[in-house]
Amino acid sequence: MNIRRLLSGITFGMIMGCVNAFEFTPANVSSYIALKKPGNMSVYYPLKMNKLTDQKFAYQLVGDSEMPVHVYQNITDSGKNRQVVVWITALEDVYFNFGQQLKSNFRHDDCLFYMPGFWYRRNLRSPKEAPSFHTYDSWLVRDDRLSTPMTAVYDEKHNKFISVTRVANFECDALTTHNQGEIILSGKTSIGYTGFENVNGMTALSFGFPYKEAPKTYIRKLTLAPYVQAFQLLKKGESIELKWEINESRADDFSDCVRKTWEYSYDLYRPTPVETPYTDKIMKDVLSNFFVESYVDNATVKYFSGVELRTDDCGKNDVAEVGFVGRTLLNAFNALEYGEEKERTELVDMANSIFDSYLQKGFSKNGFFNEVVHLKRNSIEKNHSIRRQSEGMYAVLYYLDYEKKNGRNHPEWEMHMRKMLDNFLLLQNKDGSFPRKFKDDLSIVDKSGGSTPSATLPLVMAYRYFRDRRYLEAAKRSVSYLDKELISKSDYFSSTLDANCEDKESSLYASTAAYYLALVTRGHEREYYAELSRKAAYFALSWYYTWDVPFAKGQMLGDVGLKTRGWGNVSVENNHIDVFVFDFVDVLRWLSKEFDEKRFAEFSEVITSSMRQLLPHEGHMCGIAKTGFYPEVVQHTNWDYGKNGKGYYNDIFAPGWVVASLWEMLSPGRAEGFINARYR
Template identity: 70%
Template structure:
């Protein structure tokens, strides 16, 4: 920031008084600055806060050694929070990295930790190869990993939480030639760091600028790399201001910690809808190109080729997937419904062919879906997942219900689906959970219950469609399990198929599952399920970005003007954003009305508008080879799935599920109409 802007900011902070609950005093704060001369190791200068009188500034930060810069600080009381603004002025050209630590007063062993969209509790569901307490009890990370640039520490004993959030304009990013060690930025960045540290048994909030990551940086799925510390040039005579807000509040448990912190993040950042030139009708018309271009009819089951594709060509592959990530059956239903609405016989013919061929050739010997088939490689996945099976049944119940409304019956399909649902009942554990993975003989491959809520949806739908109370009873048992093991414990895990960790989809599915049961119950029972849907919704919301990550020139997503607000991070293991939303916007809108919570509906609109930004259309393909093949692995931070890194997609993607997700987002009220 230029000096004249700096002085304006200083004058705005003149006369502020250090009052409030947060004891931001020199004895509770430690600060340091690291300075680097190119070609030499950086030197760290511990800083001491000296109180000033009759000055524009409240504190000067000084070192025992001479430094080529000056550092001043003001602390402003703002709505019960403390805003800390640091002013750094260079006396000569200097490369710097500044940081602070604040004592929370909480014992580290009593604490749970929260960094939105990245860190929950202690990340102990995650493997040691990903950021977790398995590797260290202290972590500093770059802000663009997080759905809000914030760290919160929750003291489980004293029921208090303290957080730090960055309050600045995020409009710059710079490239580096290295991703570990001491790196000099090629220009200016807006990205700092945040995190928590265990210092002598006490929990500390840590933050600074520009970014650094300690003890490891997470560069790829299950690959921790050496730490990184970035240094930005501050030329002689130039100044920069940096602002953070410190907040402390009470919370009964970790669930309330996440809720109150999400509300605070939302109110602080106030994300607005993204303006795009596309109407829902236009988006569906563009996405329908996927139904045409990806249709494969030379295999025993016809399908939409939507997995293991290359962004550079979008050529069909030999892989047919019923559920995630291909979502062939849901795409077929969407294509059928849309095709009849728009009188598109090409779409309806292909969709009906998919349903017919899956009825003939799409099942295992005992009657489960063949979830994943590689036709050219002559391979059928023998291990089933409750998630894919459930997503297949979900799609088919939508299809059967739609067909019944059109006066068309499918007795053979109904028999197949009832047979699968009855096998679901046999798979369900006494505690109400479903095993994550299993075989045709019902032997269990993965007993984890994290994917249980995916089964709730088709069970509730089947109760409605077949009028069979057994399915409703089973669905309620799943919610008993979810309430006991996930929702009340604030422990949402292992719903994704390719990761074992804390993830967005477990909370999103749990909230949606409770919403489904709320739709078919009344009175106190409905109120109970609605409350569970709301509690889980805050965890799902916590994965969605409330701010816009900056990109450097030359990083495609930045050049396209992508606004990350409204996009969701995936999991601790898979640190990228995507458009996984499906019916969650409906859940948020329903909860908004139920609880008169405007934030839910407003943020649902942010999600709905923002997720359509990368629509590949003629003349603006957004890095994708074909119109309507919506991108998947959107890499927004220093992490990649194998190729390309921040600002780009991975070279392999799965548009089958992205098209299905956006289609449901653009088809509001689907579940309520079904019931």
Template identity: 70%
Template sequence: MNAIVKRFVCCAVALSGIAALGAVNYSPEYVSASLALKVPGNPAEVYSLGMQKLADNYFDYELVSEEKIPVNIYQKVEKTENGEQITVFLTALEDVYFHYGQLVKTGFRHDDCQFYLPGFWYRRNLRSPEEAPSFHTSDSWVVREDRLSSPLTAIFNEKSGRSMSVIRLAVYDTDALTTHKEGEVILSGNTSIGYTGFENVGGVSCLSFGFPYQEAPKTYIRKLTLAPAVEAFQKLAKGESISFVWELREEKSTDFSQFVQQTWEYCYDTYRPQPVETSYSADKMKEVMSNFFVESYVSDYATKYFSGEGILTATCENGPVAEVGFVGRTLLNAFNALEYGEAKQRTDLIHNANSIFDSYLENGFSGSGFFNERVDFHRGDFGEVHSIRRQSEGIYALFHYLQYEKEKGRKHPEWEKRIKSMLDMFLNIQNEDGSFPRKFKDDFSIVDKSGGSTPSATLPLVMGYKYFKDKRYLESAKRTVDYLEKELISKADYFSSTLDANCEDKEASLYASTAAYYLALVSKGTEKEHYTALAKKAAYFALSWYYTWDVPFAPGQMLGDLGLKTRGWGNVSVENNHIDVFVFEFASILDWLSEEYNEPRFSQFAEVISTSMRQLLPYEGHLCGIAKTGFYPEVVQHTNWDYGRNGKGFYNDIFAPGWTVASLWELFSPGRAEHFLKK
């Protein structure tokens, strides 16, 4: 019997008969603990620990085994403002390799519960496929803390509205490498990464946590690849001591959305992430990134573009793919290059930008009049399938371009005609419930009916209403948010906004918040209040994907050696377990919500995001593992996961700087939507 299975059996026995509990009550009858000790070359031995109450002692409990073990373990339990703080002290009586774990019963029926591990697990992850962590594979999961935007697990009882959570309080400053990534592994040094999660024990939900890390029943090593469980052991030398602190908390919420809001605020208040000190101003960021508009420019084909998708970090050589939106963002980058080029009198940028717009007007459309949104010129592949997201992001960029040009006294009637025609086609493919299909063909036949990408269409529809004074577009936009409110926001179910995954993801909630924000900006009175409230509710889910703490790295892992602070960076999705700089207008939305609701956490965290995302700026002498100046990295692998190359502390070998440059450029160009919609 392996150590993970044996620990589960020990805990299951200790936690029998617990269904009546419904509050934090840290006492022997509600808690189980275990200690696994490993002698190198041998399977670990697992010892079930009982809690013996101590009197007139600094500690409240001694944890003892029926068998003699070479470790003294004591616990101190203290009431706090939030709940109960549990401090565990271990002292080795001889050299040992140890793994410590606890289960705390909630008293909630497992079948009544939804689960939340920030930036990784929402409800039961049932939007995710079987090949990713979800209830499809198991109803019990524990994971290493660095997978999570806050090292917390919370269990929400939908029937009672009560929840219990456990959060770790630690100085996260070390990590260690291992030679293996599955089974029982001995760490090469000290780590500060533990584990957290939830387990179903006899039909009752239990909080599960411990140190050092483990992952069970599977570990998630790369996209759609589950691997065998892993359990780490750290050396504790004779006479050495180590301590760990967890806080248990109970809360009452009206629904899952309020539960996520309260838990995010608790995480934020617990870790209090501060802005990252950096010498890079917004102007400096733009100056360096503007090199992307020079070196990525491709003029060899009928449509000119910035090569920003599917290129190698080792060379950053231009590729044959031109992509309007999503990870390419060539039209938004063209607008950014034009605006910046004219402000800085950079004729090279002005030329590149104008040639892109002119060539797309001439050659960038399908037979029906949609964008050729992703073209591979080497393969002669112009794409049979369109996506509402790429099409919308292209129109969004063009509206900014047209408004800018209008303010400069320059007119583009042919572009206006094209865009109006595209918006009219949007009206034709919108579903009765207000949603848009995620993917469709040029003949309007549906390829993917999922409505997860719907909020991306809201933005150009609202902009089209404002630019063309056509109320049909506003009504269409309102219908999109009606759909979002009914199917995503009210259900707290944000899914499949990204185009390369089918799962719970950050971008769905971020786009939903942005869509409501756009409608709020063009509304008044109770209608504005309603859209503002929707933007706020969705924003908490988007915020939950962003790190409130700094993940530690092992020596030799490049990101750690560069001193990367992960606070303010966002995890991507359940399928894609890396952090990135996807923010675009979200910081502006947070600042706006901060004023609307007098909520300083929003604006404070927006500043954390803004400063932290500057850290990996590549320039001569500080290339951060990227071949060219200004080509900002994308797949930042911060945990034990990869896209197929390099793993924690490094990037994947292929990246898409087109969208990273566009995202950061918008971050450092605040208030664009308000400028456009308030004109």
């Protein structure tokens, strides 16, 4: 047995390249504790690891001078994982901040970095005003910015990675009066920090408790502020236990690293569905009030007012938006389908009026949607976006298909869709990509291809509806581009229209686009698209929370009991969670069957259960003025979109897309039903 263990250890050491950080020796680990007296700058104590024998602790961490705390540490080994446990006991009342740094043998220039839901590769798609390598090559962030409180460092040269993940109950947070510099917490928190640092050209993983952020903290969209370091009170005789888990493995590339770390974090946290009383029936019934109270009929185009509303009154405004945050056409289809199902003629009439008005007044000279109309100002957004145009077409194709199934045909709508589709074919580049933004004469405003997958969906649908293979071939070319430039490079960017950075929606759309093509192909082609969908799905999943962020008493989201597991962070620039899901739950369920991956199906249930929690209705308004106007900018960390901060919403929100997203989640099997329809 000893020989077997020896040989196993030698083999493992050869495979892993003797990763020093995993050995957890004094040569590879540095520690500190900073102690603060109110009104004074903190005192920083570097700590040395003193090996203990015949003790319940493996090490005592000691400073060069006497300290009013005792610090002990154990390290337990479980194969590839190593758990680090630290105990701190106060000899007198102290305010403390503790941290450790694991030095790897990875050259910093050889590495890509990953903090789920916040940092991908080097964040070079993000501007210098947001966390990225454009500003610094070392970053520490608070746990609650991340969908899993983890940092992973991937060595591209040697195809291996190390991650450090926090292990805790995450029960509480504390309010502070400041958000930069040295701050004393008003109570106890569960939030620590994690990150990576360049130490003399080599990468180190850093982590500690309570939180700190350096060299900058990110407090608002495109607003970096000075560093922050929090100090928590530990009373005389009190102890605190802190845990992290170190994981080390090989990965073929950065994409494989993201896959393996997501599977690892999912298995570590095991998120379960959130119990709510809101069935699908209840959800749709309450959400339908958004249709009733947001409907605007005294304008050139009828619409649901779902953009730029105030949370405190949800009053209608003059902005009609086809896709993106408005989604008025998809909401119109949902209202029509639901209205006929429930025999609610007012919803049917509203929906038909919206479609009729857009048919008459909703198109540009060249046949594109007037995607954003400011009615009182009598202005129309001059630049088109491939995303809004695609989302509008997607909604209309569902509408036409539904109408045809019910014996109602709309040849004029079909003519408009054909013209727009033919324009799409002209817009598509030779590499298969679509420009992000363009003018009505097809001249390009933003050639970035990050929004390309949004076009794939209506192209596949149009192929099935019109039986025109040109649209299928265009869809295939678009996914060929996604494979070459996004999926194979693990580089998902700028799908959202209000940011230029790494974002969730690009990977989610890419996974969904490949899923749509898998539904209409067979054999090796189908297998190819299924594999692409799975690969992109891991990146989309990486944005979704596997844990419940703690809130402080007095922070509304915590007081109403929000559990963040299953909610997705948005982008590097827009550091809040939301309910963007649309088709993605169906994609996960399909992938789960295709690849026998139970985690996908299990986590889809977490998503579908958790996203019901903030349903505003009488007695449970969740900080929203009207029933069914589901919140959008859910601020779960020390960041705000302009107002209010953690535990609250921004004062301006766009429930239009939120209601549409939830409605799709509550309407499983739509895409497969459309693609496999037999009646056409």
